[in-house]
Amino acid sequence: MTAAQGKAADGKTIQTVVRTAMRRCGTGRDALLAVLIHVQRHMGHLPDEAIAAVATAMRLTHGEVAGVVSFYAFFHQEPFGLYDCRLADNIIERHAGNAAVQERLGTLLKGGLGTLSTTSCIGLSDQAPGALIDGAPIPSLKDDRLEQVVHLMEKEIPVARWPGSLSRVKPNVRRADRILQQQAWQGEALRQAMTQGAAAFLEELELSGLRGMGGAGFPTARKWHSVREAAVTERVVVCNADEGEPGTFKDRVLLQRHAAALFEGMTICGWCVGARHGFVYLRGEYRYLLPILQRKLAARRRAGLLGQGILGVQGFDFDIQIRLGAGAYVCGEESALLESLEGKRGVPRPRPPYPVEAGFQALPTVVNNVETLSAACLVAVHGGAWYAAVGTAASRGTKLFSVSGDCSRPGVYELPMGTPLQELLQLAGAHRTQAVQMGGASGALVAPHDFGEPIAFEALPPGGSVMIFDQSRSISGIVHNFACFFAHESCGFCTPCRVGTRLQRDLVHKFTLGHGDAADLSELKELGLLMGRASHCGLGQSAGRAVGDALQYFPEHFPIASPDAFVQLETALEQARALRQAGGHTP
Amino acid sequence: MRFVIDGMTIEAQAGDTILTACRRAGYYIPHLCFHGDLPAQGNCRLCLVESKGRLLPSCLTKVTDGMEVASATEQLHTLRLRLTQMLFVEGNHICPSCEASGNCMLQALGYRLGLLDNHYPQFFPRRPLDASHPQMILDFNRCIQCQLCVRASDQLDQKHAFVVAGRGGEAHITASSSNGQLGSTSFAATDHAAGICPVGVFLGKGVGYVTPIGERRYDRADIAQAGDRNA
Ligand SMILES: Cc1cc2nc3c(=O)[nH]c(=O)nc-3n(C[C@H](O)[C@H](O)[C@H](O)COP(=O)(O)O)c2cc1C
Ligand code: SF4
Ligand code: SF4
Numbered sequence: 005m006t007a008a009q010g011k012a013a014d015g016k017t018i019q020t021v022v023r024t025a026m027r028r029c030g031t032g033r034d035a036l037l038a039v040l041i042h043v044q045r046h047m048g049h050l051p052d053e054a055i056a057a058v059a060t061a062m063r064l065t066h067g068e069v070a071g072v073v074s075f076y077a078f079f080h081q082e083p084f085g086l087y088d089c090r091l092a093d094n095i096i097e098r099h100a101g102n103a104a105v106q107e108r109l110g111t112l113l114k115g116g117l118g119t120l121s122t123t124s125c126i127g128l129s130d131q132a133p134g135a136l137i138d139g140a141p142i143p144s145l146k147d148d149r150l151e152q153v154v155h156l157m158e159k160e161i162p163v164a165r166w167p168g169s170l171s172r173v174k175p176n177v178r179r180a181d182r183i184l185q186q187q188a189w190q191g192e193a194l195r196q197a198m199t200q201g202a203a204a205f206l207e208e209l210e211l212s213g214l215r216g217m218g219g220a221g222f223p224t225a226r227k228w229h230s231v232r233e234a235a236v237t238e239r240v241v242v243c244n245a246d247e248g249e250p251g252t253f254k255d256r257v258l259l260q261r262h263a264a265a266l267f268e269g270m271t272i273c274g275w276c277v278g279a280r281h282g283f284v285y286l287r288g289e290y291r292y293l294l295p296i297l298q299r300k301l302a303a304r305r306r307a308g309l310l311g312q313g314i315l316g317v318q319g320f321d322f323d324i325q326i327r328l329g330a331g332a333y334v335c336g337e338e339s340a341l342l343e344s345l346e347g348k349r350g351v352p353r354p355r356p357p358y359p360v361e362a363g364f365q366a367l368p369t370v371v372n373n374v375e376t377l378s379a380a381c382l383v384a385v386h387g388g389a390w391y392a393a394v395g396t397a398a399s400r401g402t403k404l405f406s407v408s409g410d411c412s413r414p415g416v417y418e419l420p421m422g423t424p425l426q427e428l429l430q431l432a433g434a435h436r437t438q439a440v441q442m443g444g445a446s447g448a449l450v451a452p453h454d455f456g457e458p459i460a461f462e463a464l465p466p467g468g469s470v471m472i473f474d475q476s477r478s479i480s481g482i483v484h485n486f487a488c489f490f491a492h493e494s495c496g497f498c499t500p501c502r503v504g505t506r507l508q509r510d511l512v513h514k515f516t517l518g519h520g521d522a523a524d525l526s527e528l529k530e531l532g533l534l535m536g537r538a539s540h541c542g543l544g545q546s547a548g549r550a551v552g553d554a555l556q557y558f559p560e561h562f563p564i565a566s567p568d569a570f571v572q573l574e575t576a577l578e579q580a581r582a583l584r585q586a587g588g589h590t591p
Numbered sequence: 592m593r594f595v596i597d598g599m600t601i602e603a604q605a606g607d608t609i610l611t612a613c614r615r616a617g618y619y620i621p622h623l624c625f626h627g628d629l630p631a632q633g634n635c636r637l638c639l640v641e642s643k644g645r646l647l648p649s650c651l652t653k654v655t656d657g658m659e660v661a662s663a664t665e666q667l668h669t670l671r672l673r674l675t676q677m678l679f680v681e682g683n684h685i686c687p688s689c690e691a692s693g694n695c696m697l698q699a700l701g702y703r704l705g706l707l708d709n710h711y712p713q714f715f716p717r718r719p720l721d722a723s724h725p726q727m728i729l730d731f732n733r734c735i736q737c738q739l740c741v742r743a744s745d746q747l748d749q750k751h752a753f754v755v756a757g758r759g760g761e762a763h764i765t766a767s768s769s770n771g772q773l774g775s776t777s778f779a780a781t782d783h784a785a786g787i788c789p790v791g792v793f794l795g796k797g798v799g800y801v802t803p804i805g806e807r808r809y810d811r812a813d814i815a816q817a818g819d820r821n822a
């Protein structure tokens with residue numbers, strides 16, 4: 005990488021890099037993000053000259069390119085040195101002792117060897133603490149493995165030459181059911197759907213009760229139906245593989261091991277709604293999955309499962325492109341995702357219009373989660389009634405859960421919808437559980453009296469992530485981590501979220517220090533309601549949820565401090581006197 | 592088409608949003624990031640109104656025949672007060688000595704909502720001044736991120752002189768030139784973008800305090816009657 009930086013300092017080389025990037029990624033406005041990712045990869049960073057070169061080549065203003073660069077956390081304008089080390093800093097990683105890693109690597113990298121930064125969640129909470137080093141996932145970064153990394157870094161060995169065992173990500177599937185037991189479809193599911201015909205298949209999908217697995221639980225059949233009915237000639241299918249919700253990693257497993265089901269599901273969707281273009285929006289943190297996904301796509305093209313005349317059917321054209329994100333949680337929100345796919349800053353759009361009406365480049369677009377699209381294959385093969393036979397009235401089928409935190413068997417569990425949380429906790433080997441965060445940072449903090457509740461859309465939110473906290477954990481510390489996350493990930497577009505998430509972060513922080521007072525308590529409650537009701541998108545709307553739950557169910561973790569608890573009058577006066585003696589102006 | 596807001600019936604035309612219909616009828620709904628010459632984007636959130644128990648940005652929500660909307664409620668009053676206070680603490684506002692005082696829509700909203708304190712702790716951000724342009728100083732300490740200048744320069748002036756950069760608390764408006772300076776863009780003081788700021792970011796060089804403080808637009812009348820500074 006150092007060599008590349010040397011070359012790139014020369015203006016001509018930057019132009020060459022940009023030209024190559026545009027040849028590979030496209031020349032249109034929507035290729036901007038991809039071009040920037042390419043250029044940074046080849047130069048190590050994105051200096052102003054690179055931004056200028058991209059702007060000139062793509063006929064954009066410098067500011068427009070710089071505005072995109074500064075939106076995404078993975079772009080950086082300064083060189084990183086030999087190692088770009090991003091340590092996961094979600095609460096699970098904190099509890100797993102990432103502070104030790106931070107200290108060990110921080111000292112090592114300080115002298116210019118590399119850069120250590122933190123990032124919220126990299127989809128490795130089941131193997132915490134983890135880091136992305138030059139994009140490579142390094143799970144279970146402790147003990148011997150940490151020492152091994154330190155050793156390699158001391159010898160300045162590039163990550164590409166590190167032993168493969170260091171970056172091996174265990175799938176950690178603890179319980180597989182229908183979705184995870186699917187075979188690697190090679191057109192069988194697609195053929196089944198096609199024999200039924202699109203209208204009949206949509207009826208099966210409706211009957212299955214399949215709902216979006218990305219969090220919101222919108223009926224999938226209705227979404228596909230709207231796009232199919234749109235009076236246009238071009239439609240688009242987008243797979244949301246942003247998996248940004250802290251503590252979620254089930255899509256990682258689907259992408260790692262079951263990409264065939266995802267691609268087949270997308271193709272079924274493309275056929276059903278009449279789309280020719282499919283995109284997988286893959287979070288930048290999962291870049292390491294890109295080569296294997298690309299290989300699988302290529303194999304499917306060779307097998308006639310993608311491209312023109314799929315399965316030999318004249319006029320059935322559909323192909324899938326993978327586009328990378330660059331470190332922005334908000335880009336998991338479907339309309340921000342579409343903006344990002346168009347190469348822009350990931351700012352959520354006003355709704356309506358919804359993506360099914362005007363999505364990618366204003367075309368009617370299905371946006372579905374990885375798991376939703378994979379599950380669609382099951383409906384094609386087994387029919388709607390079979391799918392719906394499991395689960396609850398409002399939540400059919402099975403669901404993948406990413407389980408992490410204080411339990412002996414973290415990993416992915418596929419369970420019927422409606423399984424009581426208690427049962428999942430037992431399976432995972434959780435003891436003395438104090439609280440469970442369901443559905444990621446934006447989900448609900450569940451207290452023991454609700455552990456008997458079923459996990460389903462109508463009860464405990466079935467979003468992918470289940471983070472377990474035992475009695476030893478500080479509740480205010482946990483929600484402070486989430487509050488910091490939201491303040492960091494707010495896109496900054498609307499007032500309540502841009503300002504409110506920072507106010508919330510600082511107020512919760514006071515309670516972690518034991519400095520909170522009664523006014524802070526009521527302020528926090530009011531802020532949560534305000535963000536929830538007034539924000540433009542789901543990020544701000546849910547930013548106060550976990551904090552609100554914590555205040556409601558764990559009030560003892562938010563004690564009201566007496567002034568003496570944090571103002572040590574004598575010490576403060578002592579400090580003031582010392583300052584005055586040192587020549588300061590303090591009285 | 593008709594709808595009811597705060598008990599009053601208002602005529603609306605096809606395609607109207609709640610806010611445009613109300614403005615035509617002379618019924619004031621607070622707003623900062625809206626301007627009649629530009630498509631609405633709904634980020635200041637001050638124009639939120641309530642319908643069927645949900646809050647909706649009136650600048651983006653299309654009127655449907657017979658819909659019932661509430662704007663002048665106690666709850667919305669508090670919400671707007673808090674949003675205004677958020678905008679105050681997020682920037683560095685110095686009303687008594689600000690050139691825009693009395694002409695500023697944020698300050699005027701503060702008056703109208705009975706804003707007597709900041710309520711929240713001040714952020715005291717460090718924001719740069721851009722004095723590079725021969726005719727105009729940009730004092731971003733007053734910026735409320737309505738993005739009106741960005742949109743006006745893009746859509747009315749076709750100059751793309753401004754952009755939004757950064758994310759979240761770091762999000763900010765800046766000139767689109769490679770050095771980030773307004774003087775290096777084609778911006779002119781006669782641009783639509785120059786006159787559209789609802790607060791006091793755009794300050795003309797060589798002029799100032801022409802109308803004495805106390806005799807300005809919102810010193811004389813409430814914003815609901817005096818209308819938008821940038822109209
Ligand atoms: C802030 C935010 C982040 C989100 N992140 C994701 C994500 O990482 N993956 C995902 O599938 N859906 C995410 N969603 C939900 C999407 O907006 C959308 O509902 C989903 O992709 C639709 O697919 P589905 O119907 O299959 O669930 C997020 C929503 C919000 C508001
Ligand atoms: S709620 Fe937050 S993330 Fe969503 S648009 Fe507003 S500022 Fe952006
Ligand atoms: S811009 Fe408006 S609110 Fe800000 S200091 Fe000036 S007068 Fe006050």
